Amino acid sequence: PCRAQPKKKKKVDVKKEQAQKERMKKKLKKLEKAAxxxxxxxxxxxxxxxxxSNRVRSLPTLSPEETERRVLLLKKWCLFKxxxxxxxxxxxxxxxxxxxxxxxxxxLESEELYEAAIRRDEGLFPFEREGPSYTPPLPGxxxxxxxxxxxxxxxxx
Amino acid sequence: xxxARRPWRLFGAMCLLRLPRITxxxxxxxxxxxxxxxxxxxxxxxxxxxxxxxxxxxxxxxRKKESLYDxxxxxxxxxxxxxxxxxxxxxxxxQFKAAPRVxxxxxxxxxxxxxxxxxxxxxxxxxxxxxxxxxxLLPQVEWQPGETLRSTAxxxxxxxxGDHIQAKVLGNAPYGIYKYKxxxxxxxxxxMGAKVFFFKAFLQSSDLSQADLKADYLWVTKKELGExxxxxxxxxxxxxxxx
Numbered sequence: 290p291c292r293a294q295p296k297k298k299k300k301v302d303v304k305k306e307q308a309q310k311e312r313m314k315k316k317l318k319k320l321e322k323a324a325x326x327x328x329x330x331x332x333x334x335x336x337x338x339x340x341x342s343n344r345v346r347s348l349p350t351l352s353p354e355e356t357e358r359r360v361l362l363l364k365k366w367c368l369f370k371x372x373x374x375x376x377x378x379x380x381x382x383x384x385x386x387x388x389x390x391x392x393x394x395x396x397l398e399s400e401e402l403y404e405a406a407i408r409r410d411e412g413l414f415p416f417e418r419e420g421p422s423y424t425p426p427l428p429g430x431x432x433x434x435x436x437x438x439x440x441x442x443x444x445x446x
Numbered sequence: 447x448x449x450a451r452r453p454w455r456l457f458g459a460m461c462l463l464r465l466p467r468i469t470x471x472x473x474x475x476x477x478x479x480x481x482x483x484x485x486x487x488x489x490x491x492x493x494x495x496x497x498x499x500x501x502x503x504x505x506x507x508x509r510k511k512e513s514l515y516d517x518x519x520x521x522x523x524x525x526x527x528x529x530x531x532x533x534x535x536x537x538x539x540x541q542f543k544a545a546p547r548v549x550x551x552x553x554x555x556x557x558x559x560x561x562x563x564x565x566x567x568x569x570x571x572x573x574x575x576x577x578x579x580x581x582x583l584l585p586q587v588e589w590q591p592g593e594t595l596r597s598t599a600x601x602x603x604x605x606x607x608g609d610h611i612q613a614k615v616l617g618n619a620p621y622g623i624y625k626y627k628x629x630x631x632x633x634x635x636x637x638m639g640a641k642v643f644f645f646k647a648f649l650q651s652s653d654l655s656q657a658d659l660k661a662d663y664l665w666v667t668k669k670e671l672g673e674x675x676x677x678x679x680x681x682x683x684x685x686x687x688x689x
Contacts, residue, residue, distance in 0.1 A: 344492040362478055369475040380688050387685040391623040405594040406619045413617055421466050424544040425564055
């Protein structure tokens with residue numbers, strides 16, 4: 290009699306614990322199945338303080354001559370950009386033609402050299418270069434000291 | 447077949463480019479467009495914190511002049527005004543002197559210097575003896591059996607600039623070709639003329655003090671090439687040079 294009762298208790302406890310664990314697992318599964326919360330894009334949300342009315346700039350309205358001038362300028366710009374683009378494309382075409390001609394002549398000379406020429410150059414890419422700036426670098430310039438502390442918020446899903 | 451004697455002699459030439467260091471000046475249309483874009487951006491924008499502060503302080507100043515209750519408002523207000531800050535920043539900006547875009551080499555038209563024409567590509571030209579003429583050409587040497595044409599061009603570069611030159615050759619394929627026949631005096635069945643294959647490279651280091659320049663050399667822009675190169679040669683070279 291002393292032995293039987295504790296055993297029953299243990300069994301019942303174990304069963305209860307197992308049932309509890311299964312309930313917890315089901316809850317976890319339900320939570321995981323729910324779609325993950327989207328990370329907010331901070332650039333697209335305007336903070337509320339910028340929608341206040343005192344923030345609106347007061348400028349004189351545009352005269353019809355001004356709008357006319359702007360429209361004509363935009364049309365001129367369109368033409369300018371089109372000509373620039375055409376010139377670029379023509380230059381690239383000339384480049385490609387020149388290269389094709391060179392390769393054709395090379396092939397006539399020697400097959401071996403031609404094969405060496407059309408092989409891919411593995412060391413070429415990735416090609417990195419710093420672009421031009423407005424003024425050339427000042428020799429002996431000592432930039433002011435300072436530390437840059439990054440305060441961007443990082444979201445985890 | 448490689449064994450048969452070809453009548454054309456092969457040369458590899460290197461077009462070494464020093465890339466621009468500063469931006470090119472804007473065209474008239476571009477400048478007008480920049481002004482318009484700035485105006486539109488200003489019109490569509492709202493006041494920033496700094497501007498609001500400036501407006502409020504201007505209001506305060508006006509009220510101080512009209513009536514005399516500045517005692518109450520001056521309590522707890524900062525001494526520095528937004529206008530003062532702006533003037534301080536302006537002073538600091540004026541103290542800084544950037545390097546000039548038009549360098550001394552530009553003014554003296556020193557064509558041997560790499561500091562000239564910082565907004566365009568500069569190409570290396572060397573004076574070489576071809577036959578019995580001294581000509582201005584892109585550095586070239588004759589191809590030797592056993593090497594690829596790219597190595598010939600690299601050897602040409604090393605011959606004229608020394609071994610310590612840092613240049614990125616753009617690929618294994620030639621960019622252009624110049625074919626010419628030898629004058630009748632030396633032309634034979636087996637030696638009709640020469641084919642010069644051009645390769646392009648970008649100069650990586652701007653410091654050429656280590657370079658051992660053996661021959662007469664110049665660094666010129668695409669527009670100035672016409673002053674040195676012969677017409678036919680120039681025509682072929684211009685095809686693979688982007689301005």
